[in-house]
Amino acid sequence: MTEEIIIAGFGGQGVLSMGKILAYSGAMQDKEVSWMPSYGPEMRGGTANVSVIISDERISSPIISQFDTAIILNQQSLDKFENSVKAGGTLLYDPNGITKPPTRKDINIYKVAATEKSAELGMSKVFNMIVLGAFLKVKPVVTEEFIEKGLFKSLPERHHKLIPENLKAVQTGKELVETVNKS
C-alpha cells in the first residue's frame, strides 16, 4: 500500500500540522512516511500545502506531482490541485468559501463541512482534526489507535492535555463526511 496525499489550504488552517500528525501516526504504525511542506514567503499568510506519503515500502521520491488523495481547504488550492488527482483517486474538500466546486467525474469526491461544524461546536482550534477524521473515514490508512500515538509524539508535552479534544474532533469528522461523486 502506498498513499500519496496533498493537503492544501490557507496558512493558519493547520495544514502542516495535520500532515505532521498523519505522518507521525503512520510512523507509529511502522509504516514508511514522508512529509514535504511548501516553504518560504508563500507561507506567510498565503496558501500552504504539504505532501504526505504513507507506504508499506521504502518511499522512492518524497516529491510528487500526482496524488492518490487531495485534501483541499480553499478555492485556490482546489483550482491548483483538482487535476493532479490520479484517475480513480480521491478528493476531499471543505465547502466553506468554495464557489466553484470540483467537476471531475473520474475521481471520488467527498466533502466535510469542518469550518462550519467547528464554529458551531466552538472547536475552531481542532478544525484540522475534523478534516483528518473525514479523510480517515474515506481512506483508513492508519488506525485510530495510532492516531492517538501520533498525537502524543507530534504535539509538545504542554499540549498533551488537548489530545482527548483532538480525538473527539476526529470522530466528528468521520460522522460528518458526505459523498459527492463516486467514480
Place this chain on the structure above:
Amino acid sequence: MAKELKLMKGNEAIAEAAIRSGCDGYFGYPITPQSEVMEYLMLEKPWEKTGMVVLQAESETSSINMVYGGAGAGKKVMTSSSSPGISLMQEGLTYLAGAELPCLVVNVVRGGPGLGTIQPSQADYFQATKGGGHGDYQLYVLAPASVQEMYDFVFDAWDIAFKYRNPVMILSDGAIGQVMEKLYVGDYVPRWTDEQIRKIAPWATFGKPTTRDHNIITSLELDSAKQELHNLKLQAKYREMEKNDVRYEEINCEDAEYLFVAYGSSARIAQKAIQLGREKGLKVGLLRPITLFPFPTKRLAELSKKVKGMLSVEMSAGQMVMDVRLATENRCKVEHYGRFGGMIPTPHEVLEAMETKIINA
C-alpha cells in the same frame, strides 16, 4: 548501539547529528531553506548537554571564518547555509583548504543564479566539486538522498575531515532539507577532550606547551618553490581520496541496459522512474554517486562497457553530466535531463526523457 526512532526534517537531522556526533561548535547565519539547522540547535541548547558552542554570526563570511578559527584550534566545527550564503563562504573555504583544516560545511542548495529562488536545486554541483574559490583545491563532497543520510553523513564527515585534514561538504538541497522522514538516531559520541585533541590534531593552535615550538595555521607561503610543494601535497591527498573513499549506490544495475546517474533528490526521483520503467519492461537502473568528489569515475567506466546509454538526471542545466561523460569516454551514449530554477522533475518526465533521449534516440 541503541537506536531511537524519530520523525525529523533533513535540516533538523543535521542539527541532531551535530549534537550527537560530538561537534564542538556550530556557526551560522539564517537563510532559507536551511534555517531550521540553527533554530533547532538554539532550541536544544546543546551547550548545556554536551558543551557544544552555537553562535549566530553577522554574515556567512564571518561564520566560515569562525569555522576556520575553531578548526585551526583542533575542534570539530561546522556551518550550514544555502547557495547564496555558500557563495559568500568561498573565500573562507579556499583558506580552509589551503591551510588544510578539517571541518564540515552543509549546503542546502536552492535555485540560482543570484538570489534565485528558495526552491530545491542542484545547480551548485560545479561550485562544490571543482573547488569553488580560487586556487587548486578540492572539498570532499557527500550527497545525501534521505533524512537518515543527512544524519549519518555528519558522523562520516568528521572521520573524513580529520583523516585528510580537509573540509567536507554535505551537498544537500531544499527538498531533502525540508522533508520529514523517519530517522533512527544512535548514542551520543562524547566531544573530544583537550588530551584527545593534542593527540588527534597535534598541528592545531590550542596553546603552545613548553615542549614544542609554536604551531602556525596559515595558507600563505611566499616562496614559490615551497608553495608548489604544498600544492603537490594537496593533490596527492585528493588522489588518496579517489583511491580509498569513493562512495556510490547501485540500484537495479545487475541487468540494466540503460542507466540513470543521479544524486540526492534526483536519485529519489530516478528510483521512482525505474519502478515505472520496469513496469513497462524497460531494463533501467540507477548509479547514485554518494561522493561527488571523489566521483565514482571508475565504476561508471566499467558500467559504460555494459550498458547502452546513460541519462544524467540533475536539477541543473547539466553539470554532473560532464563528469559522467569524462568517465565513460564515449563508450556509450550519455545525455542530460534536468529542470532548474527550483523546478523539480517528475518521475514520469524523467522516464520519458530516458526513452526519447537514450532508448529511442
Place this chain on the structure above:
Amino acid sequence: MTFNQEIIKPENLVYTKTKVLTDAVMHYCPGCGHGRIHRIIAEVIEEMGIQDKAICIAPVGCSVLAYNYFEVDSQGAAHGRAPAIATAIQRLYPDHHVFTYQGDGDLAAIGTAETIHACNRGENIVIIFVNNGIYGMTGGQMAPTTLIGMKTATCPYGRDVQLNGYPLQITELLAELPGTCYVTRQSVHTPAAVRKAKKAVQMAFENQKNKKGTSFVEFVSNCNSGWKMSAPAANKWMEENMFPKYPVGDIKVNGEKVIKNA
C-alpha cells in the same frame, strides 16, 4: 668569539629579548612601530605567564607574518576576518588569551563588519589595532584612516572628501558599543609612550583574564616608507597631523567612557 663570551655574562645583562618573541629577523622597515608593538605584547604575555594560553591571529597587511615573530600558537586570517576567527577560538577555549593584530585596512575597511560585531557581542578577546593611515604592504594606498589632504598612491593629489569620504574614527565608534570594556589609543614613538602603551596592553590582557569583554588597543603609528619620510620626520609628522585627529589616551575604561576635561 672569546671576547663576546666575556661580555655575555648574566651580571652584564642590561636588556634581553623576551622569549615570547622568536629569533626570526623581522621584515619591518627600520623606524616602523610594529617591532616595538610586537615586543610590548610579547613582554606582557611573558610577564603574565600566559604563553601556553595565548593565541595570535595575524591579519593581511604588513603584519601578515606576525605569526613568525610571536612564539605563541598562531593563525593567519583572511583579510579582515581576524575578529571572527578569534571569536570562535575564544568561545571554544574560554580560558585562553586570543588576540588579533590588525592594521587599519584590515580592521576598519574590509573587516569592519567582523570588528564591529565581535565588539558588539563583547567577545572576550584583545584587539590590537595599528593605525598608520596607509596601506603599507601593498605599496602605500589610501586607508580608511588616511587624513584629509594626505597623499597616497590611490589619492595622489591628497584625500578629497568629495571623492573619498572622511577618515574613519573606528576606535571612538567602538567605544560606543556596550560590548567593549576597554578602548584606548596609544603610540610607541618615544620611550615614555612605549611605557604607557605597555600598561595599556597589560590592562587589556588582564581584562581578558577577568572575562570583562572586548579590550581594544589602537596604536597610532608611523609608516615612514609609505609616507615617504625619514623615521624622525615621520614621527614628527605623526605628532603634528595624526594626533589631532587620533588623540592618544584612554577612551573607555572598565566599560565607562572617560570624560575628557574641556
